[in-house]
Structures are given as structure tokens and as C-alpha cells.
Amino acid sequence: MPRRVDHRERRALIADALMRVAAEQGLEAVSLRHVAAAAEVSAGMVQHYFRTRDEMMTFALAVVSERNEARVRRAVEALGATPAPRALLRAMLAALLPLDEERRADGRVALAFLAYTAVRPAVAAALHGETTALLAFVAGQIAAGSPLVADGRVDPERAAVGLLAVMEGLGVHVLGGHYPPETALAALDAQLDLLFAPG
Amino acid sequence: MPRRVDHRERRALIADALMRVAAEQGLEAVSLRHVAAAAEVSAGMVQHYFRTRDEMMTFALAVVSERNEARVRRAVEALGATPAPRALLRAMLAALLPLDEERRADGRVALAFLAYTAVRPAVAAALHGETTALLAFVAGQIAAGSPLVADGRVDPERAAVGLLAVMEGLGVHVLGGHYPPETALAALDAQLDLLFAPG
DNA sequence: CCCTTTACATTGCGACTGTATTGCAAAAGG
DNA sequence: CCTTTTGCAATACAGTCGCAATGTAAAGGG
Structure with a gap:
């Protein structure tokens, strides 16, 4: 199924989850694993679209x-x-x-x-x-x-x-x-x- | 030598170090060990005057x-x-x-x-x-x-x-x-x- | 049909976190 | 003198962190 995904869409989805976490618990609670959980995806996927936390x-x-x-x-x-x-x-x-x-x-x-x-x-x-x-x-x-x-x-x-x-x-x-x-x-x-x- | 220290003074000293750390690296960098290092005291002492980080x-x-x-x-x-x-x-x-x-x-x-x-x-x-x-x-x-x-x-x-x-x-x-x-x-x-x- | 590329998932590692526990030296009270 | 309290240091522990490495399934190109 690969090759068919829209990178921007995925990144937006993840950023959306990030903002939910940040809005509720602050930026210091924003970790790869928390964001992944909020987005209901694996931590590996988050890492796939953002190579570092800073990114x-x-x-x-x-x-x-x-x-x-x-x-x-x-x-x-x-x-x-x-x-x-x-x-x-x-x-x-x-x-x-x-x-x-x-x-x-x-x-x-x-x-x-x-x-x-x-x-x-x-x-x-x-x-x-x-x-x-x-x-x-x-x-x-x-x-x-x-x-x-x-x-x-x-x-x-x-x-x-x-x-x-x-x-x-x-x-x-x-x-x-x-x-x-x-x-x-x-x-x-x-x-x-x-x-x-x-x- | 114990028994002779002013608690408020020590707490103020530690809080001062905390603020230096926070001003330079943000609140998320405020940890017991960082604050202790900035105050040039042991981590144990910080813990002695503040039982938890929240305190x-x-x-x-x-x-x-x-x-x-x-x-x-x-x-x-x-x-x-x-x-x-x-x-x-x-x-x-x-x-x-x-x-x-x-x-x-x-x-x-x-x-x-x-x-x-x-x-x-x-x-x-x-x-x-x-x-x-x-x-x-x-x-x-x-x-x-x-x-x-x-x-x-x-x-x-x-x-x-x-x-x-x-x-x-x-x-x-x-x-x-x-x-x-x-x-x-x-x-x-x-x-x-x-x-x-x-x- | 193979083979490269893409899209993930899983696992592991070293560093760091807050907190509890233990130990010990020194002063004060009896 | 002796015991209790205080001030601190050191260590241990379970958990979390970012990040790297590895594995695998699927799609497209040649």
C-alpha cells in the first residue's frame, strides 16, 4: 500500500495531535510517544515523518x-x-x-x-x-x-x-x-x- | 554545623538558581540536578528544601x-x-x-x-x-x-x-x-x- | 519477475527524569 | 555523656526521553 500517501496530510495529522497534547498538557508533554498515542498511530510513524523532535x-x-x-x-x-x-x-x-x-x-x-x-x-x-x-x-x-x-x-x-x-x-x-x-x-x-x- | 541555617535563605538561593536555569533554557530544563548544579550545591540539598519538583x-x-x-x-x-x-x-x-x-x-x-x-x-x-x-x-x-x-x-x-x-x-x-x-x-x-x- | 523504493513497526540503547531510601556528621537538649 | 534532631550527601530505582538501527510488507519501474 505504500507510495500512495500524501506527506503533507500525514504531517498535518500529526501536528494536529501535537497541538491537542500541547493544549492540554503543555509543550513539555509533547514527546514522540505522546503525540503518536494522541494521533492513534505508532511512534515509528511519527518518526518517519519527522526525523527529530525539533523538526x-x-x-x-x-x-x-x-x-x-x-x-x-x-x-x-x-x-x-x-x-x-x-x-x-x-x-x-x-x-x-x-x-x-x-x-x-x-x-x-x-x-x-x-x-x-x-x-x-x-x-x-x-x-x-x-x-x-x-x-x-x-x-x-x-x-x-x-x-x-x-x-x-x-x-x-x-x-x-x-x-x-x-x-x-x-x-x-x-x-x-x-x-x-x-x-x-x-x-x-x-x-x-x-x-x-x-x- | 546543622541547626544553624535559615530555611528561607536557602530556599531563596535555590529559587534564584532555578530562575537562572529557566531564563536561559526554559522551564522544561528545570530539573533537580540542573538547579542543583546552577546553585553549586548537591542534588540532595535541593531535595532537602523542596520535597517535590512541584513544590x-x-x-x-x-x-x-x-x-x-x-x-x-x-x-x-x-x-x-x-x-x-x-x-x-x-x-x-x-x-x-x-x-x-x-x-x-x-x-x-x-x-x-x-x-x-x-x-x-x-x-x-x-x-x-x-x-x-x-x-x-x-x-x-x-x-x-x-x-x-x-x-x-x-x-x-x-x-x-x-x-x-x-x-x-x-x-x-x-x-x-x-x-x-x-x-x-x-x-x-x-x-x-x-x-x-x-x- | 525482480528489485528498488516507500511506508511503516519494533526494538534497543544511553541519558535523564523525579522520588524514595539510606547513611552520616554535627549541633543542641537532657 | 548521650541521645535526638537537623542538614545534607549518595545511591538506587522505575520510568520516560530522543534517536538509531533493523525488519518487513507492499507498490511501482525496468
Whole structure:
């Protein structure tokens, strides 16, 4: 039966199991054997598609990034053509917040990877690029949509850094159980109110 | 020579070594033997002061909290009596940002614990209480110092959540190397500008 | 039809983990 | 002086880890 399998599919299947393990027990519980058990395959198969544990981790990190990217894309597309900057930003950022159980699980994994890459700078490239790209886009939307930019009361770059930080911080706090998702969403709206306030 | 040792001191010494290991290699590298080596003591001694690894971890988590608390306290005290709300908040939040190497190291450990507790809710109490207390205090300062509160354009509670989230997010991004500390500080100031803007 | 390649499964190895156990020296209390 | 307690060291143990090596069944190419 060999020769007929799709490598990408298998790797995705394994990465999926990895993320389930990581979401429930943390990245330190991610071992070849645990992942294999979660995927209901043999440990040998996992080793066949990922020659080392690091390779598997790096792949999973890329999957996390792609999932978030896809989430943002879907949220934006749902808005139709030429949405207002504020609505666009709200949709994007809300899509990245851990507001339902699926995003909570992914968020826990992402948080674990944040700590993971903070100690392994070599692997950090994936998340780094993502943030940088988002930053530029957000700054553009703020420049285009905030009335406070014209009179110099808001600097788009700085405001973008702040807005993305708000999102990240709200996510972390919600994952830590410090307050419920609704509170985070309300705070995000308040932040957008501040940024797009008239006068 | 026994009977003459200060338990708290020894535990602090060991916790210090633990944090060095965690800051450099992550929490998953924190083992009895590694910590013992970093503290330059025998593994038996570590075991003498912490009966289990979990006990050691919980203690270290408390140390992280206390260090941050102390940092905030010092920053506030340096301001003298009755500081303006905005200056007070800036000093507090800047003290919690990873702006120098010492705070970067502590920040990496704190980030690791964030991911750690996200998966072990039983241990999360320490960080939870800290955030809640900070939240209330920050809300009070905003209520007292922001001109935007009077006319209802800023809700102190929501703004406090946002402000603390900005701080957390900036910290995470700096630790991830997404931008330099100066950028984070500038974004924090911009956020305070927004919150305390006249008119 | 053979033979190479692919897709696994199994097994084994050395290193490391947390924890329990045991041993022993030194100080303090009676 | 002697006994108990304390502080620590060393060792043993069962389990898990990543990874390498090996075996085997099946499909496709020549």
C-alpha cells in the first residue's frame, strides 16, 4: 500500500495531535510517544515523518501561524469589499482573541510557543515575521481611518504597536483566566473608541 | 554545623538558581540536578528544601510575583508623595516592562510560567490575584486623573483592562524580539497620551 | 519477475527524569 | 555523656526521553 500517501496530510495529522497534547498538557508533554498515542498511530510513524523532535516542533509552530493567518483572512473576507478601517481592525483583532474553546486551545499552544521561542531565538522567525507584517498593516489602517492622525495626536506606528499589544495582552490574560472573554472584547472596543474618537 | 541555617535563605538561593536555569533554557530544563548544579550545591540539598519538583516550581512562581511587586513598589516610592496619576501609572507599568537585562531574564521566566499555569489552573492563583489587584488600582488612578472620564468617553474599568493588556503585550513582544524596548516604551507613552488627553 | 523504493513497526540503547531510601556528621537538649 | 534532631550527601530505582538501527510488507519501474 505504500507510495500512495500524501506527506503533507500525514504531517498535518500529526501536528494536529501535537497541538491537542500541547493544549492540554503543555509543550513539555509533547514527546514522540505522546503525540503518536494522541494521533492513534505508532511512534515509528511519527518518526518517519519527522526525523527529530525539533523538526516536529518547528512544523507545529508554522501550523499555529497559518491557523491564525487563516482566521484573520476569513474574518476580513466576511466583511465584504472596502470595509471601514475601524471595523476591519476590530474584526481582525477579535479573530485573534481566544473567545471560544477552539481559539482557547490554539491560544494555549501559541502561548507555550511564545515562551518556547523566547529561549530558542533560532526558531522565533515565524512569529516575528507575522507580527511585523501585521504591524505595518494595522498602522496603515489607523493612518487611513483615525481622525486623530491628521492633527498629530496619534502616531500610526506607535498606535499600531499599542493596539497589537492590547490584543496580545488581552489574549494572555483571558488564557490565564484573569477575566472572561467578554471583558477582553469590551476592552478592545474601548481601545478602538479611544483611537478613532472624533475631535 | 546543622541547626544553624535559615530555611528561607536557602530556599531563596535555590529559587534564584532555578530562575537562572529557566531564563536561559526554559522551564522544561528545570530539573533537580540542573538547579542543583546552577546553585553549586548537591542534588540532595535541593531535595532537602523542596520535597517535590512541584513544590519548588510553586515557590519560584511566588518569587517571580514578589520580585515584580517589589519593583513596582520601588518605582512608586521613587516618585515621592502624592504623584500625579499619569506619572504614577507610567512608573508602575514601565517597571514591569522588560527594559533591561535583569527584567528581561525575569520576564522570560514569567512568560514561561504564564504558559505553565495556563495548563495547570491549580497553580495559577498567584498571578491571578496580582493582576486583579493591579486592575483595581489602575482603574482608580484613571478615574482620578483622566479628563475623559467625566464626560463618559472613558470607562475606568475597561481602560484599566486595556492599559494592563498593553503592558503585558508590549512585554511579550519585546521578549519575543519583535521590536526593541524603546519602541515599547514609546507605545506605552502614546497609550497614556490617549488616555489622559485633554478635551 | 525482480528489485528498488516507500511506508511503516519494533526494538534497543544511553541519558535523564523525579522520588524514595539510606547513611552520616554535627549541633543542641537532657 | 548521650541521645535526638537537623542538614545534607549518595545511591538506587522505575520510568520516560530522543534517536538509531533493523525488519518487513507492499507498490511501482525496468
